[in-house]
Amino acid sequence: MTDLVTQPPGTRSARRRYVTVCALLWLPPGLGMASMVLLLGERGMSLAAIAGLFAAHSLTVAALELPTGGLSDVLGRRPVLALAGVLNVVACLLIGLGATAYVLTAGMVLMGVARALASGTAEAWYVDTVQAGSGPEADLRTGLARGGSATSAALAAGLLLGGALPWLLGLGPDPGTRLSEATSGAVLPLSVPLLLGAAVQVVFVCYVLAVLREPPRPPATLRSVVRGVPVTVMGGLRLGGRDALVRRVLISAAAAGSALAAIELLVPGRTVAVTGATGSGAMIYAALSCAGFVCSGLGSHLAPFAARAAGSGERAVLVSLAAGAGGLLFLGVTATSGHPMATGLAVAGFGLFYLGLGAASPNENELLHRSVSSAGRATALSVQSLAQQLVGALTGLIVGALRPGPLPWLLTGAALLAGALLWLRRSGERAPQVSSA
DSSP: OOOTTTSOOOHHHHHHHHHHHHHHHHHHHHHHHTTHHHHHHHTTOOHHHHHHHHHHHHHHHHHHHHHHHHHHHHHOHHHHHHHHHHHHHHHHHHHHHOOSHHHHHHHHHHHHHHHHHHTTHHHHHHHHHHHHHHOTTSOOHHHHHHHHHHHHHHHHHHHHHHHHHHHHHTSTTOHHHHHHHHTTTSSOGGGHHHHHHHHHHHHHHHHHHHHOOOOOOOOOOHHHHHHHHHHHHHHHHHHHHHOHHHHHHHHHHHHHHHHHHHHHHHHHHHHHHHHSSHHHHHHHHHHHHHHHHHHHHHHHHTHHHHHHHHSSHHHHHHHHHHHHHHHHHHHHHTTTOOOHHHHHHHHHHHHHHHHHHHHHHHHHHHHHHTTBOGGGHHHHHHHHHHHHHHHHHHHHHHHHHSOSSHHHHHHHHHHHHHHHHGGGSOOOSSOOOBOOO
């Protein structure tokens, strides 16, 4: 009898495991999202220092995005995911307990390394496993959609729980104060979400090591890794130039990164302007962000339906990105109005934007996976992520230099619409696979 441990799991089993991995991977960032800035402030960091810590994280991710994607393609998905989880455990502990700039910087850098290692690796495992068990024509869109929904749900749940825990610890007999006193200030109420995130990451590592079996691959040696990673990375960088469909995916990712940068920079200020106070504005923004993740998860869940309704994955991407651009248009035309109807239209535009991006992503990524081979799959996902991050960073600088008002929204909406219009010309759903080597 064939060894069941080495057999790739069936499509349904692989889908279930992939969804679980997505949830466990993204719940800890959601937990820390609501409290991390406030915690760093409690540790004595100025706003400029906090910005520097987040910049260290972002630069680490950008610098390692492609090398770690190549490492996943050469070494394997499971060890890279497990390493990412271990580094995240250490990072959460350093940030949650650290009291000096050096310790906090180390935590943010390690979190950036872990983010780069995990980028696209779980998705690459899922696609490899399904295609190994069911052939290259196996359905990918449904699993990718459910993984996107699980990611959004984990972020939303983590955001709500991470925001509620410090508040709950301050109620009644104030257990948060007693906890801080018992640990000589090492554990603050704002530290608890990050420490809970570290515990979740331990579960993540155990789950990855126990469950994520990989299709057979050539054994990796130190020499093969050192030689293979640069070759794989260079192949990933050439993908967009050799394949028109991959190029569309990368440009669409860049357009989405531009739009996300505008959302993240401009919406917090708009919520403060609506409420008239920083504290209530921050609370409204947290609730709005949670709603955005819910809309994104709903969009991911509807991605297969969108492909069927539109007639193909490519047309679904076109419609979904155009809907996202329409959401930005709503935000633009209401940018200078405080009327309740304008506020309601802006909220609807915010939800429509995330719904559109959520529906586009699984359809884009299925097209990407059908155009690249397993040997360069994680690298291709890393190139996609890097395009989104770099263009997002550039857009952030441009938007920050513009006067508040409709113009930043309309410019980024036009960029997203341009990314959508690339999909007017169909290239076929089953593009030949391109090796990244």
